Amino acid sequence: MQVDNGLITLFELASNLPTPFSPRTWATRLLLNYKQLSYKTIPVHFPDIRTVLPAAGAPPTSTTPLKYTVPAIIDDDKVISDSRLIAEYLENTYTQRPIPLLGAAEQEAMQAVVTPLRPLVIPSIVNILDERDTVYFVETRRAMFGKELHEIAPPSQRPEMMQALEAALTKLSDFVTPNQSGWVFGSNGPAYEDFELIGWFMWLKVAGPSEVWERVLTLNDGRWGELLVAAEPYMRVE
Known part of the structure; x- marks a missing residue:
């Protein structure tokens, strides 16, 4: 999969609408925008998640049973799954405009x-x-x-x-x-x-x-x- 250098890739759920609907991906998108980070979005259809994400190097969000979910991001050589882990990564990596993650x-x-x-x-x-x-x-x-x-x-x-x-x-x-x-x-x-x-x-x-x-x-x-x-x-x- 081709990834733009310096541009974060965000995997999102596909739908027939122009406005995204995935709740956890919205949280990631809001954080990316809040931190003023450049990114591109790749919509993925439900049946394709189990092939597209592992092909991109994304880790599963569950191993028993094996499960892949969006959001996932690619940032240079890093591939992160799970919205909360993505938030922690972005907060630790891009320290501008810090935002608290509560308990x-x-x-x-x-x-x-x-x-x-x-x-x-x-x-x-x-x-x-x-x-x-x-x-x-x-x-x-x-x-x-x-x-x-x-x-x-x-x-x-x-x-x-x-x-x-x-x-x-x-x-x-x-x-x-x-x-x-x-x-x-x-x-x-x-x-x-x-x-x-x-x-x-x-x-x-x-x-x-x-x-x-x-x-x-x-x-x-x-x-x-x-x-x-x-x-x-x-x-x-x-």
């Missing part, structure tokens, strides 16, 4: 939001995929959840699932210190966890049901929309 408590608070969010979004992902990706996505999620996509968030359970998401967002809002900057985890500037949370919100906004995103924007005094506004300078897509 387990913040990660747990965010994961409490992701858990009820995932089943609300996953069934909609096929709407932005081509036919080959759709077949792969349906088959792998059937194996993952033990049910068909339409059974993950059936209409009868959606009100309860929305309540769980709203409760998790309120708990997160109460967990972090209010500030006027728009950032949730950072104060005068972003923490990396802000970029991670934005990634999940972009996943919902781009690929999820519009009514769920519209509801999220009304919650907790509008702070989730304010977070995306704060991040606008770093949302450039290369």
Whole structure:
């Protein structure tokens, strides 16, 4: 694979949309833009991840079972997988515009939001995929959840699932210190966890049901929309 000298390569999920949707890749993109690093993006289709990434030298993100995931980056002779490891590498290698990576408590608070969010979004992902990706996505999620996509968030359970998401967002809002900057985890500037949370919100906004995103924007005094506004300078897509 040809790699441009001095230009970081970012592997991203492919879709039918011009706006990326992969949550963890959004976190990496935001960090690259925040640090003002030059990079190019290579979209990879779901079924091709298991061949494209090892061919590029990317390590697996799981060995039991063997699994490759995006994001992954190539930076000169370094190839890094896993968004958190990428963040640590970029922070240690490019010290301009440092950004804090917070701890387990913040990660747990965010994961409490992701858990009820995932089943609300996953069934909609096929709407932005081509036919080959759709077949792969349906088959792998059937194996993952033990049910068909339409059974993950059936209409009868959606009100309860929305309540769980709203409760998790309120708990997160109460967990972090209010500030006027728009950032949730950072104060005068972003923490990396802000970029991670934005990634999940972009996943919902781009690929999820519009009514769920519209509801999220009304919650907790509008702070989730304010977070995306704060991040606008770093949302450039290369």
